[in-house]
Amino acid sequence: MTLKWEGVMPAVTTKFTDDDQLDLVTFKKNVEAQLAAGVSGIILGGTLGEASTLTSEEKETLVRETLDMVGGRVPVVINIAEQTTREAIEVAQKAEKLGANGLMILPPMRYKATDYETVVYFKEIAKSTALPIMIYNNPVDYKIEVTLDMFEELLELDNIQAVKESTRDITNVTRFKNRFGDRLKILGGVDTLALESLSAGADGWVAGLVDAYPAETVAIYKLVKAGRMEEAIAIYRWFMPLLELDISPQLVQNIKLAEVATGIGTENVRAPRLPLQGEERKRVLAIIDEAMKTRPELPDYLNL
Template sequence: MKMNWAGVMPAVTTKFTEDDQLDLDMFSTNINAQLEAGVHAIILGGTLGEASTLTQDEKQILVQHTVDLVDGKIPVVINIAEQTTKGAILAAEQAEKYGAKGLMILPPMRYKATDYETVAYFKAVAQSTSLPMMIYNNPVDYKIEVTLDMFEELLVHDNIQAVKDSARDITNVTRMRNRFGDRLRILCGVDTLAMESMLMGADGWVAGLVCAFPRETVAIYELVKAGKIKEAKAIYRWFMPLLELDISPQLVQNIKLAEVATGIGTENVRLPRLPLQGKERERVMAIIDEGMRTRHTILDLVNVKVNV
């Protein structure tokens, strides 16, 4: 299966039971809802997936289980967030062995690498694998920016093909398009900037609230691509208070609460995370409750389908 870096790609949550085991039944329920909505890939092992808390055995189980679930319909992409180049290369090898079709990769974790070190890190991983790669550019949270000049160096590798851009600067899309044309596929990595990014030429959306609202997320993408901006805007405006739950240190807890509301998840998180408490929980629940209350008013707009 050729990796097409376009469309809606959920960065899915990992489901746990109340006794802190993998909840593969609920995980399957969610993945099946994503497939039914028409998402274009599944991304495992991101922040939303609580990957830093998973054992290697659990990661292997999740990858292989997801590959079996999607059954060749869409690709499975694995996020790599390692502290060392050696660790990242090993993670890429394991991802390929377990059946992944693509990699999303962050700069080295817990070390503010120089531009030279960051480029060398990405190149080493690219040279170690045949899998196509998407660079995750998130200078806001991870303090390292992958600049246009750095991408120029990286694109000499045929398997470095895309960027998940979370720089929170819409003009970045235009700068990348002007510099690289279609050599670099662009996916928005910030829920609250997704429609704007796609209107400026982004190829897709690595999404968070899609975990709870897959149909609405896919509908926005498809309506934008079909030029039905008025319809897309109506859904996006309804969605915005919910999308803002993604830009929070507690995004995992927020989105898992939303998954409970739509029946495709549980609230269980893994320590050190804990479920939301007190006034913050009340605030988040009020946003989710209002979104659910008004959801029926936009469902007629959700059924538009176009080809990517």
């Protein structure tokens, strides 16, 4: 399957039962909702997927089950965020063997690598697999920025094809486009800058609140690409209080609460994460409740 690196790609949450096992029934319900809404791919094992809390067996189960659920309708992309280059290569090769369609790779974890070390890390992984790769550029959370000069070196490898752009500097979209044209596909990675990124020429959106509101997310993308900006902006303004729940250390708990409201998820998280409590829980629920009361009617965006 050709991976085009465009459209909306949800970083899906991992569902758990009340006794802390994988909840594949609810997970499938959410994946089907994403597909029905018109997403362009599924990204497994990111921060929203609580990957750091999953065993290697659980990760493999999720990959196998997701590939089966999706059935080739859209690409399935596996996130790599490992402690060592060797481990990252092993995950990449296993993902390819299982039938994944692409990789999203974070920089080295728990070590602030130099620019040279970061480039070598990405290159070594890319050389170990034929899968197409998206580099996750998020210096705010991971303290390492992948600069344009670093991408100049990385793009020597044909399977490094895209960037999840999460620097929070919206002008980076234009810088990447000016330097690399279509050689490097750009997917906005910050929910609260999504419309701005798409307007500046980003090819897609790796989204978080899409896990609870897939149709609204894809509608914004489709409307922007169709030039129907007023309609896109109206939905985006309604969406913004929800999108702000994604830029929080408790983004997983926030988004899972929203999934409960829309009927495609549960609140269960895996420790050390715990469900929201007290005033913060009331605040987040109030935002979700208001959004549900004012949820917009969407145009026929799938046929744009």
